[in-house]
Amino acid sequence: MGTLKDRLNDDLHTAMKSRDELTTATLRMTLAAVRNAEVAGSQARALSDDEVLAVLSKESKKRREAATAFADAGRGEQAAKERSEGEIIDRYLPKQLSDDEIAEVVAGALTAGGFSGKAQMGPAMKAAQAAVAGRAEGGRVAAEVRRQLSI
Structure with missing residues (x-):
């Protein structure tokens, strides 16, 4: 192809x-x-x-x-x-992830990178975006990273 x-x-x-x-x-x-x-x-x-x-x-x-x-x-x-x-x-874009799938992928990326706390937002976002790989908008991913880092 x-x-x-x-x-x-x-x-x-x-x-x-x-x-x-x-x-x-x-x-x-x-x-x-x-x-x-x-x-x-x-x-x-x-x-x-x-x-x-x-x-x-x-x-x-x-x-x-x-x-x-x-x-x-x-x-x-x-x-x-x-x-x-x-x-x-x-039609040409990969299937977009649901909110639950984004939460799961972000949690995995944060755990793998050992990120915790809002001070690590930048590196955590970079890892999460790489894990999502274009299957969700950046704003949705950022909101989930922010939510998980503030817990």
């Missing part, structure tokens, strides 16, 4: 052939974000699948935040479009 970027390109071509305008537009925006990440910095380079996943996570989060903003502003149609785009991007 090819890389995640190859899969995105293949799915873009399939969407174009089937004239699926929403999927086509969403995948084009997503691939543009991946290409921008590839040329960011001092030298252009190909992204690994993990780096492409990070870009996809960021794009998905943008869609959720935009949908919330549009809904709060009373623009339901635009909010629905943003949610639909987010759902298309979410």
Whole structure:
């Protein structure tokens, strides 16, 4: 199997052939974000699948935040479009962990690293994020780390 970027390109071509305008537009925006990440910095380079996943996570989060903003502003149609785009991007992301699963993974990371007390929040977060590996948003992980360190 090819890389995640190859899969995105293949799915873009399939969407174009089937004239699926929403999927086509969403995948084009997503691939543009991946290409921008590839040329960011001092030298252009190909992204690994993990780096492409990070870009996809960021794009998905943008869609959720935009949908919330549009809904709060009373623009339901635009909010629905943003949610639909987010759902298309979410197909390429790993399954998100539930709150219970996050608590379990964070507890394991904190125990393995021997972290206790709020003074070790930074290193504990780094260990927890590595254990979660993109399967949950940073804010949810940070809240759980904070909760477990304060016990």
